[in-house]
Amino acid sequence: MTSGAAEKQAPTSSPASGRPDPAVEHLSVDELVQQMTLEEKLAQLVGVWVNASSDGDSVAPLQNEMAGETRSWEDVIASGLGQITRMYGTVPLEPLEGARRLAAAQEQIMAASRFRIPAQVHEECLAGLAAWKATAFPVPLAWGATFNPVLVRRMAGLIGDQMRALGVHQGLAPVLDVVRDLRWGRVEETIGEDPHLVGTVASAYVSGLEGAGIVATLKHFVGYSASRAGRNHAPVSMGPRELADAMLPPFEMALKHGSARSVMHAYTDIDGVPAAANRALLTSLLRDEWGFAGTVVADYFGVAFLDVTHGVAADSGEAAALALTAGVDVELPTVNCYGRPLLERVRSGAVPESLVDTALRRVLRQKQEAGLLSPGFDPSPPVLATGSIDLDPASNRELAREIATQSLVLLTNRKHDGGPCLPLPAAALASLGVVGPLAQDPFAMLGCYSFDAHVGASHPDVPMGISVPTVAAAAAQRYGSVRSAATGTCEAITEEQIAEACGIAASVETCVIVVGDNAGLFGRGTSGEGNDAADLQLPGDQHRMLDRVLAAAEEAGTRAVVVVLSGRPYALGDFAGRAAAIVQGFFPGEEGAEALWDVLSGAANPSGKLPVSVPRTSGGQPGTYLHSRLAGPSGVSALDPSPLFPFGHGLSYTSFAFSNHQASTSTMSTSGTVSVAVSVANTGTVDGAEVVQLYLEDPVGEVVRPVRELIGYARLELAAGASARVEFTVHADRTSFTGLDLKRVVTPGLVKLHVATSSTADVHTHEVILHGERRVVGFEREMLTPVTVNRP
Secondary structure (H helix, E strand, C coil), X not given: CCCCHHHHCCCCCCCCCCCCCCXXXXXXHHHHHHHCCHHHHHHCCEEECCCCCCCCCCCCCCCCCCCCCCCCHHHHCECECCEEECCCCCCCCCHHHHHHHHHHHHHHHHHHCCCCXXXXXXXXXXXXXXXXXXXXXXXXXXXXXXXXXXXXXXXXXHHHHHHHHCCCCEECCCECCCCCCCCCHHHHHCCCCCHHHHHHHHHHHHHHHHHCCCEEEEEEECCHHHEHHHCCCCCECCCHHHHHHHHCHHHHHHHHCCCCCEEEECCCEECCEEHHHCHHHHHHHHHHHCCCCCEEECCCCCCCHHHHCCCCCCCHHHHHHHHHHHCCCEECCCCCCCCXXXXXXXXXXXXXXHHHHHHHHHHHHHHHHCCCCCCCCCCCCCHHHHCCCCCCCHHHHHHHHHHHHHHCEEEEECEECCEECCCCCHHHHHCEEEECCCCCCHHHHCCCCCHHHHCHHHCCCCCCCCCCCCXXXXXXXXXXXXXXXXXXXXXXXXXXXXXXXXXXXXXXXXXXXXXXXXXXXXXXXXXXXXXXXXCCCCCCCHHHHHHHHHHHHHHHCCEEEEEEECCCCCCCCCCCCCCCEEEEECCCCCCHHHHHHHHHHCCCCCCCCCCCCECCCCCCCCCCXXXXXXXXXXXXXXXXXXXXXXXXXXXXXXXXXXXXXXXXXXXXXXXXXXEEEEEEEECCCCCEEEEEEEEEECCCCCCCCCCCEEEEEEEEEECCCCEEEEEEEEEHHHHCEECCCCCEEECCEEEEEEEEEECCEEEEEEEEEEECCCEECCCCCCCCCCEEEECC
């Protein structure tokens, strides 16, 4: 298997730049395709991981095993190069040093190429730019909890601007996988368990990134999050109807409304066909039916996996042929199959060169859009002209804090001393303890694709590139003396550590107990890629520790606040009735601790809503709210899968009243619209935000339908005493589903539109009867539910 693995040593100085050949500097894409040799064509279809190492911890699946043979840098770029893989995101590297290395690499690539075509540069940007010293924003699951696409679009724009300044052209984000099994390690990378929420928030991220000139890459196409038993890379047992109705809509929305220009195939197989070899998926559906004209890139080593792990190819050449035929344009992160193995297949006539040309045109057109084919292209990243860059400025931290604050979900808030536990009064803050395995751990805030967790953890001699206050440190900074104990780690807690935590809980007015996850990769952590869970009990000894500390607090009359900082929801049924309050955070980023204390102290009013359900018990079938009638509680099974806290749930320090419910009509055609309006008032004494949610119920369908599904939402910021009127415009297309004939259809009959504050908390229901013909719809259908907000 051929690899570009000694690409590992990036050039560190710039050679003298050659002058462009006047004969080729103005060539069109089609002219380039006509004039390139086969070697030059294939060079454009691969990436090179310039700083990758085959030693130590992996940051990609089977990275060390896939390293392959060593090749010199000069040999790798001899015919040109398609992409540079993660120049900034592979090792801790000063941003300016990374920019200098990138400039040197680009100049050498251009000098080696007859056509002086530079490489397209990609980086991970799932929780901020994955580079040393760059802002660690909250993870996507936290974006979902905000129900605030506008805020997510702002964040993506800032990230994109930084990437452009560093000479980066493509971002491998966002993740549009819809959660189907909460045990999956990559739940933290998803936006939630609902396709509409995932699609709208992801589209906003794509819009922000693309608006900054960065190619957004949708991943993972498709079905990756529905693997058997929640195991990474495991097969997907899913029929075409579930795939079409639960998994595909977010991708459709991000292409249609976000204008994403790249898609990354998933690692998994569906019904025995790996995504990387699935022409029906990558070509017939994505390109022919949806009209996608951008590039399809391989998930790292995904082409080689057709041979190595899936066993549908006999060798690297056959894997390359399968992937190219299916519609994979670019092999990432390095050269395993699209180099000599594919060259030999094309030379022998086993693979038509026309397939190479088709992929090449897409790659070159994207480079053309990015200005990489312009005669005046400057290989030096813009940051080198200014001589400095701050990847974590105050404005980034301010936005990170705002997102973190809006993402924190208040699950419970019981009475304590005659009033609600939270917000904590001054007296409760004067005698404060902070315990738990995550109390003093900055990594409690970071998801597995934050640079310091993803890469920095493998370089313990290198300090974190950003300031990430811990829960205990942020409390001490604000309130002075705080009694704190780390109480072990997420995975191991001793009896002595539990006893210390119990002692603190019994000696203070308020005890904040911080539990949850540490993110990492492939077994190095409790959440993240490759860290799948056997069940949904808190990892390690945390359940036992929390039980003991709550008992000590109960006996002493201490106000006990449980804070869960995690990458997935965990079963909290044993604690919901015992803790004075429970706050759920999903890896809220570098400003997470400050945001948490803003919420606990009342400086901010919690407004987050659950993007995933919180289970009552750790066993049983880990499901989501998007289920059929028989998948819910019933008399035919003794097992009740109902969640402890449902999708969309989240409490506030104020109260909201809903009134004046109206629907514009009680009947409409299968191509018509109905408007649903409601007035919302903040009836409490503090400013707050409510998320008005609109759910669809189809009581009688031609196939089994979900009990309900989210079709619209509106986040309302209301001052105390203020009100607003919200109006949803629901097109009949929003009732569509995949019918008996596997076509997406709108059918006549009764539907119910539930105005709600969670998936189980309705405030009003409108019944509407659709009349007319059964109508087939497709990619052109209305995918959104427009919302207008009118304030008096």
